[in-house]
Amino acid sequence: MTTLKNDRLLRALLRQPVDRTPIWVMRQAGRYLPEYREVRQQAGDFMSLCRNPELACEVTLQPLRRFPLDAAILFSDILTIPDAMGLGLYFETGEGPRFERPVRSAADIDALPIPDPEGKLRYVMDAVRLIRRELDGRVPLIGFAGSPWTLATYMVEGGPSKNFSRIKGLLYGQPKLLHQLLDKLSQAVANYLNAQVAAGAQALMIFDSWGGVLSTPAFQEFSLDYAARVLANLQREADGRRVPVIFFTKGGGQWLERMAAAGFDCLGIDWTLEMKDARARVGDRVALQGNLDPATLYGPPDVIRAEVARTLASYGHGPGHVFNLGHGIHPQVDPAHMLALVEAVHELSAPYHRPERPGSALD
Amino acid sequence: MTTLKNDRLLRALLRQPVDRTPIWVMRQAGRYLPEYREVRQQAGDFMSLCRNPELACEVTLQPLRRFPLDAAILFSDILTIPDAMGLGLYFETGEGPRFERPVRSAADIDALPIPDPEGKLRYVMDAVRLIRRELDGRVPLIGFAGSPWTLATYMVEGGPSKNFSRIKGLLYGQPKLLHQLLDKLSQAVANYLNAQVAAGAQALMIFDSWGGVLSTPAFQEFSLDYAARVLANLQREADGRRVPVIFFTKGGGQWLERMAAAGFDCLGIDWTLEMKDARARVGDRVALQGNLDPATLYGPPDVIRAEVARTLASYGHGPGHVFNLGHGIHPQVDPAHMLALVEAVHELSAPYHRPERPGSALD
Numbered sequence: 001m002t003t004l005k006n007d008r009l010l011r012a013l014l015r016q017p018v019d020r021t022p023i024w025v026m027r028q029a030g031r032y033l034p035e036y037r038e039v040r041q042q043a044g045d046f047m048s049l050c051r052n053p054e055l056a057c058e059v060t061l062q063p064l065r066r067f068p069l070d071a072a073i074l075f076s077d078i079l080t081i082p083d084a085m086g087l088g089l090y091f092e093t094g095e096g097p098r099f100e101r102p103v104r105s106a107a108d109i110d111a112l113p114i115p116d117p118e119g120k121l122r123y124v125m126d127a128v129r130l131i132r133r134e135l136d137g138r139v140p141l142i143g144f145a146g147s148p149w150t151l152a153t154y155m156v157e158g159g160p161s162k163n164f165s166r167i168k169g170l171l172y173g174q175p176k177l178l179h180q181l182l183d184k185l186s187q188a189v190a191n192y193l194n195a196q197v198a199a200g201a202q203a204l205m206i207f208d209s210w211g212g213v214l215s216t217p218a219f220q221e222f223s224l225d226y227a228a229r230v231l232a233n234l235q236r237e238a239d240g241r242r243v244p245v246i247f248f249t250k251g252g253g254q255w256l257e258r259m260a261a262a263g264f265d266c267l268g269i270d271w272t273l274e275m276k277d278a279r280a281r282v283g284d285r286v287a288l289q290g291n292l293d294p295a296t297l298y299g300p301p302d303v304i305r306a307e308v309a310r311t312l313a314s315y316g317h318g319p320g321h322v323f324n325l326g327h328g329i330h331p332q333v334d335p336a337h338m339l340a341l342v343e344a345v346h347e348l349s350a351p352y353h354r355p356e357r358p359g360s361a362l363d
Numbered sequence: 364m365t366t367l368k369n370d371r372l373l374r375a376l377l378r379q380p381v382d383r384t385p386i387w388v389m390r391q392a393g394r395y396l397p398e399y400r401e402v403r404q405q406a407g408d409f410m411s412l413c414r415n416p417e418l419a420c421e422v423t424l425q426p427l428r429r430f431p432l433d434a435a436i437l438f439s440d441i442l443t444i445p446d447a448m449g450l451g452l453y454f455e456t457g458e459g460p461r462f463e464r465p466v467r468s469a470a471d472i473d474a475l476p477i478p479d480p481e482g483k484l485r486y487v488m489d490a491v492r493l494i495r496r497e498l499d500g501r502v503p504l505i506g507f508a509g510s511p512w513t514l515a516t517y518m519v520e521g522g523p524s525k526n527f528s529r530i531k532g533l534l535y536g537q538p539k540l541l542h543q544l545l546d547k548l549s550q551a552v553a554n555y556l557n558a559q560v561a562a563g564a565q566a567l568m569i570f571d572s573w574g575g576v577l578s579t580p581a582f583q584e585f586s587l588d589y590a591a592r593v594l595a596n597l598q599r600e601a602d603g604r605r606v607p608v609i610f611f612t613k614g615g616g617q618w619l620e621r622m623a624a625a626g627f628d629c630l631g632i633d634w635t636l637e638m639k640d641a642r643a644r645v646g647d648r649v650a651l652q653g654n655l656d657p658a659t660l661y662g663p664p665d666v667i668r669a670e671v672a673r674t675l676a677s678y679g680h681g682p683g684h685v686f687n688l689g690h691g692i693h694p695q696v697d698p699a700h701m702l703a704l705v706e707a708v709h710e711l712s713a714p715y716h717r718p719e720r721p722g723s724a725l726d
Contacts, residue, residue, distance in 0.1 A: 163693045165661060172662030172670075212614075215634040215656045217673075251575075254616050254635055271578040272617055293578045298528060299535030307535075310580075330526045 002137035004202070004239075009071040009140050013203060013244035013266045013287050015320040021312065021349035022070035023342055024142070027328030028063040029075045033335060035062050046091050047083075050076050053126035060131050064139065066335060067342045071139050071203070072131060074196070076124055078146030078207050081188050082155045084115035095160060102158025104166075109181045114188045117195030124192075125199040132200030143201025145193050147208035147247075148185035148230065149223035152178065154210075164213055171222060182226045190233035197238050205246040205268075206230065212251025219255055228262040246289055250327065253278070260285040271326035275314040287320040292341070294325045297333040301340035308344040317352050365500035367565070367602075372434040372503050376566060376607035376629045376650050378683040384675065384712035385433035386705055387505070390691030391426040392438045396698060398425050409454050410446070413439050416489035423494050427502065429698065430705045434502050434566070435494060437559070439487055441509030441570050444551050445518045447478035458523060465521025467529075472544045477551045480558030487555075488562040495563030506564025508556050510571035510610075511548035511593065512586035515541065517573075527576055534585060545589045553596035560601050568609040568631075569593065575614025582618060591625040609652055613690060616641070623648040634689035638677035650683040655704070657688045660696040664703035671707040680715050 004010070008022035030036055036059050043049035050056060060075040079097050083089035088100030103109060115121055131141055146154075156167040170178045193204050211223040227247060236243050247259055248268025259267050260282040269278050269290035278288055296307045308323075315321040323345045329338065367373070371385035393399055399422050406412035413419060423438040442460050446452035451463030466472060478484055494504055509517075519530040533541045556567050574586040590610060599606050610622055611631025622630050623645040632641050632653035641651055659670045671686075678684040686708045692701065 163695070164658060165693060165695050168656070168658030169661040172659055172666050212635065216637045218656070219635075251614060251635070254640075272575065272582075272614070274579045277617075293531070293581070295527065295531030296535055298532040303535050330528060332526070332528050 004137050004140060006070055006139045009142075009322060010203060010241065010244060012319060012322045013246065013289075014242060015284065015287050017319050018353055019350065020353055021315075021321050021323045021345055023323035023345040024069050024071035024073060025063075025325055025329050025338065025341070026073075028067075028069060028073065028338075029059045030329060031331035032329055032333045032338065033062055033066070047077070047089060050080065051123045053123055053130050056123075056127040057130040057134055060127075061134060063338075064135075067339055068346065069139065069342060071142055072135055073142040073205075074124070074128055074131065074144060074201065076127065076144070078144070078150065078209070079154055080121060080124055081115060081145065081185070081192055082151055084120040085112045085155075085188070087155060097154060098159040099155065102166075103152075103155045103181065106177055106180075109177060109184070112181075112184055114184060114191065117192050121192060121195070125195055128196050128199035128201055140202035141200060142203045142205055142246075143193060143196030144205040144207060145189045145196075145230075147206050147211065147223060147249075148182045148189055148226040149211055149214075150207060150209045151185050151189070152181050153213075155181070164210070171218060178222065182222065186226045186229045186233075190230045193230070194233075194235045197235050197243055200238075201243070202238060202241070203244045203246065204234070205248065206264075208247065208249040208252065211249035216255065219249075219252070220258060223249070224255070224258060224262055231263055244287075246322075248289070256281050266322060268324070269326065275311060275321070276316065279315060279320075284320070287322060288315065289322040289324050291324070291326040294327050294330050294333075297325075297329065297337045297341060299337075301337065304337060304340045305344040305348070308341065309348050312345070312349050312352055315352070317356055319353070321352075323349070367500050367503060369433055369502045372505075372685060373566060373604065373607060375682060375685045376609065376652075377605060378647065378650050380682050381716055382713065383716055384678075384684050384686045384708055386686035386708040387432050387434035387436060388426075388688055388692050388701070388704075389436075391430075391432060391436065391701075392422045393692060394694035395692055395696045395701065396425055396429070410440070410452060413443065414486045416486055416493050419486075419490040420493040420497055423490075424497060426701075427498075430702055431709065432502065432705060434505055435498055436505040436568075437487070437491055437494065437507060437564065439490065439507070441507070441513065441572070442517055443484060443487055444478060444508065444548070444555055445514055447483040448475050448518075448551070450518060460517060461522040462518065465529075466515075466518045466544065469540055469543075472540060472547070475544075475547055477547060477554065480555050484555060484558070488558055491559050491562035491564055503565035504563060505566045505568055505609075506556060506559030507568040507570060508552045508559075508593075510569050510574065510586060510612075511545045511552055511589040512574055512577075513570060513572045514548050514552070515544050516576075518544070527573070534581060541585065545585065549589045549592045549596075553593045556593070557596075557598045560598050560606055563601075564606070565601060565604070566607045566609065567597070568611065569627075571610065571612040571615065574612035579618065582612075582615070583621060586612070587618070587621060587625055594626055607650075609685075611652070619644050629685060631687070632689065638674060638684070639679065642678060642683075647683070650685060651678065652685040652687050654687070654689040657690050657693050657696075660688075660692065660700045660704060662700075664700065667700060667703045668707040668711070671704065672711050675708070675712050675715055678715070680719055682716070684715075686712070 056075045244265035246266040247264040253273040266287035271293035419438045607628035609629040610627040616636040629650035634656035
């Protein structure tokens with residue numbers, strides 16, 4: 001195995017000292033980059049791009065050629081697992097993902113196979129292996145999956161939903177059935193993430209995109225408990241290093257204490273919270289990733305720089321901060337503004353990692 | 364003026380003692396009721412229904428005929444103000460509101476008139492007057508408006524938005540322009556709400572539907588400060604009673620302390636927070652309204668009853684709780700389930716309003 005030349009991300013995720021705050025950006029490989037749009041057009045539809053390891057590798061590496069980022073993230077989709085379970089994933093333009101065969105009954109749930117990651121999902125593992133080889137130790141590679149709750153939501157709704165009436169109908173009307181589905185998904189997600197680690201992923205992120213639509217007890221019972229079950233079944237070491245796990249519930253800021261207690265190494269934070277407050281609530285139990293409003297990148301470079309400065313100051317001195325947006329970068333963003341963001345984090349973060357002196361004004 | 368026979372809502376909003384927890388439900392006049400769908404069809408489109416005081420009065424009263432609710436809420440839309448400003452509001456089926464002439468430039472903002480509530484918005488005031496007469500003091504009537512930030516969001520985006528790129532582009536790129544728009548809207552909203560009080564509204568609610576998409580400092584500067592400015596300009600007394608004001612930011616649970624400090628009488632709480640935690644954070648500064656997940660009503664009556672019991676117990680003993688869903692009732696809900704909700708609140712809440720005795724197990 002090649003030595004990892006830049007391990008800032010892995011160190012920060014484990015709250016170890018770093019020279020400056022690492023930065024990567026959700027959807028850093030994506031539509032805001034003209035070179036991505038070119039490859040996407042070449043591939044045809046979105047899933048054809050995901051299913052082609054060479055093209056997935058190419059778009060994963062594109063943002064690293066432009067910006068001095070501290071991590072790569074596998075280019076893929078959170079719905080590869082339900083697709084491999086036979087639900088027939090497809091995308092309608094401007095509409096988000098849909099399934100040809102959504103899950104609607106006990107029989108549907110019973111019939112779901114737990115996919116072999118090196119079988120129907122081999123294209124993902126091939127992409128991970130290829131990206132690791134091409135990265136050549138430059139920065140670590142983050143693998144990811146959707147949380148069991150989030151996968152279940154998409155699988156049961158089958159398409160865009162405003163009220164989540166089907167999945168919540170199940171939750172309040174037939175909770176046992178939902179537990180069966182989540183149990184199966186927890187196994188599938190753990191297998192999938194373990195296979196990504198075996199293929200070369202050096203950190204993992206679990207995206208709980210829809211956890212924020214739940215009440216507190218329902219979040220605990222149907223989202224967090226199953227994400228924690230995935231975590232308990234993960235292979236946590238690779239290349240002699242710990243594999244840190246990030247958990248991110250969009251709109252889940254009210255549950256930070258619970259999420260920190262669940263054992264993840266790092267929690268994603270959206271921009272509705274102040275880093276200072278989030279850090280005060282979780283103490284030294286977890287690292288925090290975030291949390292600039294992605295829309296900040298519509299502003300001019302001086303505004304972006306000021307917002308970066310504010311975010312860094314809000315987190316304050318010491319380890320455990322991974323800089324990121326609070327959600328994926330928007331397709332409309334000018335890549336020059338993304339560069340302004342990455343450079344600002346690099347330039348402005350170093351003072352927060354110098355040893356603290358008594359009377360220092362930085363903290 | 365007729366005497367108000369049921370003043371539980373007004374008392375609870377001001378944290379005064381009541382015999383049981385009052386309940387009303389956001390969108391209680393709406394599509395889940397077959398008699399509403401009939402009137403709606405008769406009216407033609409949604410705005411024709413809003414613009415017809417007799418029909419608006421009829422649908423406002425419909426839920427009160429079925430359920431022993433403790434309040435009526437004016438049937439109208441939060442976008443009547445921008446419509447009266449000349450933006451041309453219309454609804455596309457399943458798509459939400461759109462404007463024919465969205466606000467896109469400094470000239471657009473300059474040109475916006477502040478509507479006379481008894482001019483272009485007279486249909487709203489006529490509806491308020493008619494509803495008050497028809498209610499005959501049975502329960503109080505709640506008037507409402509969108510917050511300046513929420514109106515601005517719709518006016519600038521012009522239609523459904525995923526990323527709020529236009530309004531946030533303004534916020535991060537041309538904040539002065541946005542302040543001009545919000546300043547104008549604050550005046551328009553205050554005039555509109557004062558006219559509703561003059562016409563007969565006995566409590567007011569400000570819906571900040573999109574405040575939750577902002578970062579904490581942006582929420583303070585662009586949403587809360589302007590809602591507070593509206594509040595400062597409101598007529599707070601009618602019929603010799605105080606007119607309580609409810610403020611509700613969907614997804615704004617992280618900002619409760621700030622909102623409580625802004626001077627509203629009551630804060631709306633969505634279902635992602637526990638009432639117990641919300642109450643602990645705001646203390647006796649404000650009443651709290653909420654917070655059952657609207658999707659609970661997909662469950663059977665025994666589940667609804669258990670969730671009502673849990674919510675009442677979470678708020679605990681004493682005054683200041685107005686029961687409601689954490690958002691509008693969904694169109695798919697069976698009216699029998701709404702009845703189960705209202706009856707459960709009536710039956711289960713009385714013990715929480717009996718004088719506390721030392722050693723009582725209720726609190």
